[in-house]
Amino acid sequence: MTPYEALYGRRCRTPLCWTELSESKIIGSDLVTQTEEKVKIIKERLKAAADRQKSYADLKRKDIEYAIGDKVFLKVFPWKKVLRFCKKGKLSPRLIGPYEITERVGPVAYRLALPSELANIHNVFHVSILRRYISDPSHVILAETIGIQLDLSYEEELVKILTRETKELWNKKIPQ
Numbered sequence: 362m363t364p365y366e367a368l369y370g371r372r373c374r375t376p377l378c379w380t381e382l383s384e385s386k387i388i389g390s391d392l393v394t395q396t397e398e399k400v401k402i403i404k405e406r407l408k409a410a411a412d413r414q415k416s417y418a419d420l421k422r423k424d425i426e427y428a429i430g431d432k433v434f435l436k437v438f439p440w441k442k443v444l445r446f447c448k449k450g451k452l453s454p455r456l457i458g459p460y461e462i463t464e465r466v467g468p469v470a471y472r473l474a475l476p477s478e479l480a481n482i483h484n485v486f487h488v489s490i491l492r493r494y495i496s497d498p499s500h501v502i503l504a505e506t507i508g509i510q511l512d513l514s515y516e517e518e519l520v521k522i523l524t525r526e527t528k529e530l531w532n533k534k535i536p537q
Contacts, residue, residue: 427465429462429463429465430461434459434492435456435486436456437455437515457509458494470485470486471488473485
């Protein structure tokens with residue numbers, strides 16, 4: 362049983378089956394032409410609804426453009442349980458940089474001037490992983506202090522164990 366039937370106690374009449382009870386049964390080519398007309402009406406209404414929703418979304422959309430010489434941060438792809446910049450979890454920085462834009466490669470791609478530590482990474486990036494740099498000395502994180510891999514991720518390295526703890530559950534103990 363469909364949710365509609367469970368809620369209303371009768372079968373759902375789709376737009377393809379909208380016929381009055383007093384009408385005689387439609388047979389053969391008339392049924393096909395009537396169904397095709399109803400499918401066209403449904404497609405037109407869906408298109409109108411999609412266009413309306415797109416117009417609402419376009420009101421808040423803005424194209425991101427950078428000029429040559431602008432400074433941008435580069436987004437680091439977040440991985441679970443990965444230590445980045447000596448902080449683990451949601452407090453770890455998501456961006457590295459700032460790096461200068463040297464060239465606009467396409468409508469949504471930019472070439473960055475990367476340091477020698479990142480020479481093995483391709484230097485063209487999509488605007489979706491770039492963030493505009495607003496001058497602030499606390500934003501600068503040096504890439505030398507981090508072991509950056511080719512996919513811009515970092516592995517967790519244990520430096521020192523500060524404390525040990527044992528968490529007790531109902532029937533077992535978990536060392537932490």
